[in-house]
Amino acid sequence: MSRHNILAPSILSANFNHLGEDIQTVISAGAEYLHIDVMDGMFVPSISFGMPVIKSIRKEQNCFFDVHLMVQDPGRYIDDFVSCGADSITVHAEACTHLHRVVQSIKSKGVRAAVALNPSTPLNVLDYVMDDLDMVLIMTVNPGFGGQSYIPQMTEKILELRKKIQESGRNIDIQVDGGVNDQTIHTVLDAGANILVAGSAVFKGELAEKVKRYLNIMKEYQNY
Numbered sequence: 452m453s454r455h456n457i458l459a460p461s462i463l464s465a466n467f468n469h470l471g472e473d474i475q476t477v478i479s480a481g482a483e484y485l486h487i488d489v490m491d492g493m494f495v496p497s498i499s500f501g502m503p504v505i506k507s508i509r510k511e512q513n514c515f516f517d518v519h520l521m522v523q524d525p526g527r528y529i530d531d532f533v534s535c536g537a538d539s540i541t542v543h544a545e546a547c548t549h550l551h552r553v554v555q556s557i558k559s560k561g562v563r564a565a566v567a568l569n570p571s572t573p574l575n576v577l578d579y580v581m582d583d584l585d586m587v588l589i590m591t592v593n594p595g596f597g598g599q600s601y602i603p604q605m606t607e608k609i610l611e612l613r614k615k616i617q618e619s620g621r622n623i624d625i626q627v628d629g630g631v632n633d634q635t636i637h638t639v640l641d642a643g644a645n646i647l648v649a650g651s652a653v654f655k656g657e658l659a660e661k662v663k664r665y666l667n668i669m670k671e672y673q674n675y
């Protein structure tokens with residue numbers, strides 16, 4: 452079966468002094484998604500950036516905005532993130548009291564809907580929303596910071612999710628986020644992930660070279 456693999460550089464690890472240029476570099480090198488981490492200091496300990504920053508990037512970029520909301524009760528902000536340019540919105544299952552309602556609200560705005568699971572959250576919390584999802588995000592670190600190490604037990608979780616999706620005949624992307632780098636990229640692709648977020652591995656290196664190298668590796672897994 453043919454699989455569409457996508458690289459999603461996370462700007463959390465970018466140098467904000469020249470953010471616009473660096474985004475252009477990773478997109479020109481072939482990255483299809485731009486991963487945008489929003490943190491509220493409540494759901495996760497850290498605070499990153501929000502709507503004004505995204506809006507301002509959107510003025511100069513028409514690439515795909517993959518917005519990862521690490522925000523408590525994200526249903527309050529769906530309209531805002533759609534109007535600042537999100538193409539896909541990911542909410543955490545753990546942050547939503549009414550997950551089904553939030554997913555419906557994202558879909559009703561005509562953008563892609565995704566749910567993220569923290570490392571300790573089991574896959575079965577998705578059972579009754581799966582039909583409405585375009586993507587599931589398996590967190591391979593505890594959310595909140597860039598530059599953490601991949602949690603090895605998450606490989607089993609990715610494998611299990613890939614099996615579940617295959618058996619159901621659904622067409623749902625599996626995104627992984629956290630600790631994806633030279634050491635772990637083959638592991639997550641082997642396990643069945645097809646959208647790879649990479650923050651520090653891309654932005655702390657030679658940007659274009661890193662993106663191209665990862666895309667070449669991902670090509671080897673197209674017929675998985």
Ligand SMILES: O=C(CO)[C@@H](O)[C@H](O)COP(=O)(O)O
Nearest residue numbers: 594595597598629630650651
């Ligand atoms: O959502 C998050 C962190 O919570 C991420 O998207 C990070 O930005 C990934 O960074 P690396 O682990 O790739 O450095």
Ligand SMILES: [Fe+2]
Nearest residue numbers: 488519628648
């Ligand atoms: Fe993220």
